[in-house]
Amino acid sequence: MPSPTEEVRAVWTSDQGSMAQQTAVTRWPKIVEGTVDDIDETAASSDKEKRAERAAMRIALQEIMHEIERNEPLKPLREDGVPGIGDFNKQLNGIGSCSWLDCPWLFAECYLYRRIQTIFNASKNWQGYDVFKRRKDSTFVTSRAAVEELASREEAQRLLFIEMTEIALWGNATDLSLLSHLSMEDLQDLQGQDAIQKNQKNIVDNDTDAVWAYLQCTPSPVDRHVDIVLDNAGFELFTDLIYAAYLLDSQIATSVQLHTKQFPWFVSDVVLTDVDSLFEHLGSAKCFPDREYLDRLVPRLRKFFECGAISTTSEPFWTTPYSFHEMPNRAPALFDQLQSSYLVIFKGDLNYRKLTKDGLWPYTTSFRETLGPLGKSRMKILALRTNKSDTCVGVESQVKVDALNAEAPGGAWVRNGRYAVISFHEGHC
Numbered sequence: 001m002p003s004p005t006e007e008v009r010a011v012w013t014s015d016q017g018s019m020a021q022q023t024a025v026t027r028w029p030k031i032v033e034g035t036v037d038d039i040d041e042t043a044a045s046s047d048k049e050k051r052a053e054r055a056a057m058r059i060a061l062q063e064i065m066h067e068i069e070r071n072e073p074l075k076p077l078r079e080d081g082v083p084g085i086g087d088f089n090k091q092l093n094g095i096g097s098c099s100w101l102d103c104p105w106l107f108a109e110c111y112l113y114r115r116i117q118t119i120f121n122a123s124k125n126w127q128g129y130d131v132f133k134r135r136k137d138s139t140f141v142t143s144r145a146a147v148e149e150l151a152s153r154e155e156a157q158r159l160l161f162i163e164m165t166e167i168a169l170w171g172n173a174t175d176l177s178l179l180s181h182l183s184m185e186d187l188q189d190l191q192g193q194d195a196i197q198k199n200q201k202n203i204v205d206n207d208t209d210a211v212w213a214y215l216q217c218t219p220s221p222v223d224r225h226v227d228i229v230l231d232n233a234g235f236e237l238f239t240d241l242i243y244a245a246y247l248l249d250s251q252i253a254t255s256v257q258l259h260t261k262q263f264p265w266f267v268s269d270v271v272l273t274d275v276d277s278l279f280e281h282l283g284s285a286k287c288f289p290d291r292e293y294l295d296r297l298v299p300r301l302r303k304f305f306e307c308g309a310i311s312t313t314s315e316p317f318w319t320t321p322y323s324f325h326e327m328p329n330r331a332p333a334l335f336d337q338l339q340s341s342y343l344v345i346f347k348g349d350l351n352y353r354k355l356t357k358d359g360l361w362p363y364t365t366s367f368r369e370t371l372g373p374l375g376k377s378r379m380k381i382l383a384l385r386t387n388k389s390d391t392c393v394g395v396e397s398q399v400k401v402d403a404l405n406a407e408a409p410g411g412a413w414v415r416n417g418r419y420a421v422i423s424f425h426e427g428h429c
Ligand SMILES: [Mg+2]
Pocket: 175, 177, 231, 232, 266, 268, 269, 348, 350
């Protein structure tokens, strides 16, 4: 592992025993296979043209699967009429010769989703199609008990900031691209109040007190705009909306902007239509028969959108392969905008990997140090992330790292989704 002063090395899919390697070998082919099944299912009830075009798309998707399985080189992406391809190819060029199972993980995983998207972008009849929607929807419906429970708590509420923050944090445990090996029972175990209390000791870097102190500091600005850079649709998005509503109700925030992805990404990430889809599900007595609290909560949430207190945006930067160290150069307007935000909340594993450059930092490296230029900026960054990859920083001491290694050997505490971080950087004024 590098000393913190050296340039950090990113995780590669060829790193033996890494989460990166496991993902590339076992998860990626499965995810692509799922897209083939999905278009087959959709085509079965579609018109002739859509069905006809499906055959070629199937081949293109299977080609990706075979390339991964045969560990073929990553090819430059073909132009598909949508901006962003150039950035991918430039970065691919910069990496030099690399193949699916021997390349920087962060880049290759972003490349995979952009590559899948080229097939849909280049089609005639499948424009705007979300190939992961079916999976997102079905997972959300299995969260029924937790949704109904949270609706009731929100109603009873004025819950503590800590509790609300942790609900948003553990909502991140539901991530389709990362937890495809868990059963529905496992997923339900990760949700709900008992789980949250039990898991508190598993927050390996917990800056909640520092965030709370920052939010309490006077004089607080009149305009307290909070940004939430979302991760997953479904249950996590539901917890994020509850969190946004709490921040507004408690007057911690005066407005909240939700950042969604521009196109389907990492299977379960939120695209704009997932927000509508969430409201459809929450409004449906078939999905959620226990309406007592939901019928009060849902109109309140809708109102926040209608009056603009909660808004949405989809920045193209979130679906590039760049780490956030490159935000000042690659997305200067976004960088400026987020620097003037009262608080920027980054949800989930991918955002965390991008914040830390997917680097193999020593676990005790300070969160600030791993943020690169963002750590030297005015941006107030709160990362809420359950640990599901190879990178984790901000652990207070080597003694704690040793204890974690003893408790969850083989780096399991960095990867298995049962440990988490609430990491905060207050920014420089
Ligand atoms: Mg995700």
